[in-house]
Amino acid sequence: MAAITKEAGPASSTTQNKRERKQKIKLTLRAYLWLSPLLLCLSVIVIYPLINGLILSFTNAAQNNIAEQIGAMSYPATYKFVGLQNYVSILRGWFTPGSDDSHVLIQTIIWVIVNAIFHFLIGLGLALILNRKMRFRAVYRTLLMVPWAMPQFVAAFAWRFLYNQQGGYIDAMLQAIHLPVIDWGSDPTWALIAVIIVNIWLGIPFMTVTLLGGLQSIPAELYEAASMDGASRWQRFRSITLPMLRPIAFLVTLLDVIWTFNTFVVIFLLTGGGPFHRSDTLVSYAWEQAFQVPQRYGLGGAYGIIILLILLVFTLFYSRMLRANETVY
């Protein structure tokens, strides 16, 4: 076959094209065969619930009306379609000042922005320090990983112990420097600050390690050339480090915002969202609506869809911004 094609002269290019296309189709079929277990699994556990979640969000499904299998008895579902009622009630809540929903929305925005800013600044600062040659660098870098390596539910309990009101460590430290003891549990502002502090602590290792990786991938020749041209340390930072770090910084900030937004464990185990939902974010509040009495699954489904939409819109907007920025430089 190959010999014939070679001798065919002018016709060879089209035959080759055909062969390439055949090869590509063969490879595509093979690739999808290899991918099939994964795709099957993804469709069962992601696409099916996504569609079902969407349907549920238009119903009044709750604890007492879903289909259930209890022992040998099976109960059929008796919930009804209620149209956009769940979405309307969420949106109305957001625009009613003083309601739980409006507080939760503001708290979510504060939560994401404060966490992202502190994560980035602390992570960048530590990465810049660790990027220089220094003694014990590997030791510092390893010990810095501990907040990431600890299971989050353990970290949440550890901090709850530190914040403990009957003689916890943090209160003792405040007293030692003659500051008033803080009512972490029942003061709404301090409760929110407490969960934010813990989440900042949790996020430091990821930011430091990834930004350090980004810094180390900047070619040393750039800095050498700049120093020869007489650039000061600040000038080198502004015109080499920052622009070279931009792509990885954008990516890790995106991931950080998504993870922070989706955080549940820290809030749930530390304050339970309390007092009066004043340390809840959208995700923890949505979980409480869906799984605490009265379990309103329909409303929970609507929150789920809204949360997905927020994430999608944010990601799209963010990557647009990234692309727009790239053309400027």
Place this chain on the structure above:
Amino acid sequence: MAQKVTSAHPLSGKQQRVSTRPATQKKRGALAVFGSLSAHMVMIITVVICLFPLVVVISTSFKLPNDVFDLKIIPSHPTLSNYQYVLSGDFLTWLGNSLKIGLMTTVVGLAFAAPAAYAMSRWQFIGKRGLLLLFLVTQMFPAMLLIVPLYILFAQLNLLDNIFGLVIAYATTAVPFSVWMLKNFFDTVPKELDEAARVDGLGPFQTFWRVVLPLTIPGVAVVGFFNFMTAWNEFMLAYTFLQSDSKLTLAVGIQRYVHDFGADWHYLTAAAVLVTIPVLIVFIWAQRYLVTGLTGGSVKG
């Protein structure tokens, strides 16, 4: 170490001291010492803050109940009784459940991810870019969106309070990340090896199984470990789905030491130490490969 560093950098330290500008050099030397001192200060403070909660947990786990709030890092009456209590209770059941779920998640996750990652790494096929994008989107899928429909589905199928439901959920959440990492590890194996294997008469699966996979065992181990961590650390789904005491994972079970009127901190911290230390050690080993795997070797760990 410091010696090596100064000689490696033509612009710093020793070599400049013999330059023609001794005065500025002296000033810069003092500045450098100050800079390095403050760098060490910042790092030490950061490390103390990072370690403090863990140190307190470890210290409290060796304390008697009356000493829990004495705020001493070294226990005044060190005891192992908390560990004895914890290890004779439900803890072992939860540990067994967590191990079972973790190992199953690892195996199922790798079985789904490895062939997919190999296909992604080796073949140009139609729809590849779209699939990579799909994996990225599933990565940011909020658990909150899945948890309600899954709860209702599992209630119908009688899979609530069942560890298999959790294994499938965990394996799926871990898979997109695993495919991404494994693809980067497979990419490091030269394609010429596949070619050689093909010439020797091995089929695609044999090539993958006998040639490429054995060469990337460390990478596969790291990905497997992160799958295990996903299951070991997960709280939200386990807390929502599991009900009976005998089915709980550690993440949920450990809450049993907390009551409405307070917590048995001495027991809770002992359990926390047992849960944390093994994964902490493996994590610190594995995280070096994590950065490499995430960035496809373009970044040095």
